[in-house]
Amino acid sequence: xxxxxxxxxxxxxxxxxxxxxxxxxxxxxxxxxxxxxxxxxxxxxxxxxxxxxxxxxxxxxxxxxxxxxxxxxxxxxxxxxxxxxxxxxxxxxxxxxxxxxxxxxxxxxxxxxxxxxxxxxxxxxxxxxxxxxxxxxxxxxxxxxxxxxxxxxxxxxxxxxxxxxxxxxxxxxxxxxxxxxxxxxxxxxxxxxxxxxxxxxxxxxxxxxxxxxxxxxxxxxxxxxx
Numbered sequence: 001x002x003x004x005x006x007x008x009x010x011x012x013x014x015x016x017x018x019x020x021x022x023x024x025x026x027x028x029x030x031x032x033x034x035x036x037x038x039x040x041x042x043x044x045x046x047x048x049x050x051x052x053x054x055x056x057x058x059x060x061x062x063x064x065x066x067x068x069x070x071x072x073x074x075x076x077x078x079x080x081x082x083x084x085x086x087x088x089x090x091x092x093x094x095x096x097x098x099x100x101x102x103x104x105x106x107x108x109x110x111x112x113x114x115x116x117x118x119x120x121x122x123x124x125x126x127x128x129x130x131x132x133x134x135x136x137x138x139x140x141x142x143x144x145x146x147x148x149x150x151x152x153x154x155x156x157x158x159x160x161x162x163x164x165x166x167x168x169x170x171x172x173x174x175x176x177x178x179x180x181x182x183x184x185x186x187x188x189x190x191x192x193x194x195x196x197x198x199x200x201x202x203x204x205x206x207x208x209x210x211x212x213x214x215x216x217x218x219x220x221x222x223x224x225x226x
Contacts, residue, residue: 045075046082048125050135051108055152057135062142064154065114069135071125072106080128084109086137089120113139160197169198 051068053059059067073082086096096111113121116139124134145151151159158165170191191199 043074044132045073045078045130046125046127046132047072047074048084048132048135050123050137052154053137054154054156057137058145058148058151059113059137059139060142060145061118061139062145065112066110066154067113067123067137068108068110069123069125070106070108071100073100073127075127078127083126084111085124085126086111087122087124088116089122095121113137165197167198168196169200170194170196171200 049070050057051070052064052066059065067086069084071082071084082100084096084098084100085094087093088095095116098109098111100107100109118139118141121137121139122134123137125132146162148159149161153159153164158167172191188199
């Protein structure tokens with residue numbers, strides 16, 4: 001198998017096994033590969049994307065209750081209509097089933113969730129025997145939503161600590177994310193002289209061991225918005 005070694009880059013790559021002969025790859029030099037096949041990547045018969053609710057599937061009951069699902073039909077000779085189905089995950093009952101008009105192309109289907117009880121729902125698009133992976137919609141109360149530090153409304157407006165915010169951020173290419181010393185704290189303090197309310201770290205990745213000092217520095221860099 002091919003084992004991708006570390007490649008010189010702005011951020012080191014990690015190894016990933018692939019089913020083939022073992023070939024070490026370096027930043028430079030030449031590599032010769034034999035028995036290569038080229039296969040067309042065929043899209044699924046139907047694709048779907050949950051446009052709203054747009055933040056982790058949360059649907060607060062005091063905001064818009066119009067579920068929006070973008071659909072694209074790729075099957076040019078489909079003889080059946082696309083079905084959009086919604087299932088209550090607590091009861092296993094189907095709460096909605098809608099058919100989309102015949103034909104290929106793309107569009108947005110909307111349906112009303114105002115009469116749904118609070119809970120978790122699976123939204124799935126189907127064409128014939130093919131099912132596109134389901135999306136999770138979690139209908140919650142306004143009181144639950146108010147407990148979130150961050151959320152997005154139906155207009156894609158960011159709410160931070162219950163206030164609408166327009167994010168202004170710096171792209172922070174921190175030297176060593178897992179270690180924050182006095183010099184790094186000073187650099188973050190210098191960044192705060194700019195009128196920003198967010199800090200985006202270049203090396204944020206679950207592969208890194210995040211120190212407590214680093215987390216405290218990041219929290220320090222994000223100021224509440226008046």
